[in-house]
Amino acid sequence: MWYKLFFTSLLMLTMTLSVMAQPRNEWRLFSSLEFDEYFNEDIGTYDLKPKFTDEILSKEGQEIVLLGYIISSSKTDGFENPILSKFPFTSCYFCGNAGMETVAEIDFDTSKSTFRMDSAYGFKGILTFNKDNPERLVIILKDAEVWDF
Numbered sequence: 001m002w003y004k005l006f007f008t009s010l011l012m013l014t015m016t017l018s019v020m021a022q023p024r025n026e027w028r029l030f031s032s033l034e035f036d037e038y039f040n041e042d043i044g045t046y047d048l049k050p051k052f053t054d055e056i057l058s059k060e061g062q063e064i065v066l067l068g069y070i071i072s073s074s075k076t077d078g079f080e081n082p083i084l085s086k087f088p089f090t091s092c093y094f095c096g097n098a099g100m101e102t103v104a105e106i107d108f109d110t111s112k113s114t115f116r117m118d119s120a121y122g123f124k125g126i127l128t129f130n131k132d133n134p135e136r137l138v139i140i141l142k143d144a145e146v147w148d149f
Contacts, residue, residue, distance in 0.1 A: 029056065060129055081110075105124050108125075
């Protein structure tokens with residue numbers, strides 16, 4: 001009888017650890033990201049430059065999962081890669097309703113899949129940061145793959 005209790009407890013522990021090991025939606029990592037405004041002479045306008053904390057930089061190179069909404073998926077929008085937003089299009093950064101820390105460039109081979117605008121998707125990839133190129137977003141997910149959630 002004790003062995004049933006032992007195996008049941010072992011099964012419960014295994015299931016708990018399995019659930020705990022699942023990657024989480026990591027937008028929260030970027031909530032403390034701040035930006036300084038500066039004049040970009042190349043384009044003749046003001047722009048934002050990210051100020052990274054040590055905590056944020058310590059996550060660079062790690063595999064993370066981001067869940068969100070595709071708000072751009074074609075080169076015609078001026079981006080090489082799909083753009084994922086924490087919020088739907090009407091509430092996103094590009095509409096002026098959220099900060100730059102709520103959008104990410106997804107380094108993904110778009111020939112593998114097509115995406116519908118403003119539809120929810122998940123991506124798993126390696127977190128990298130764009131520290132100085134004003135032509136790209138600050139948060140980039142490299143070697144990304146679609147994450148089923």
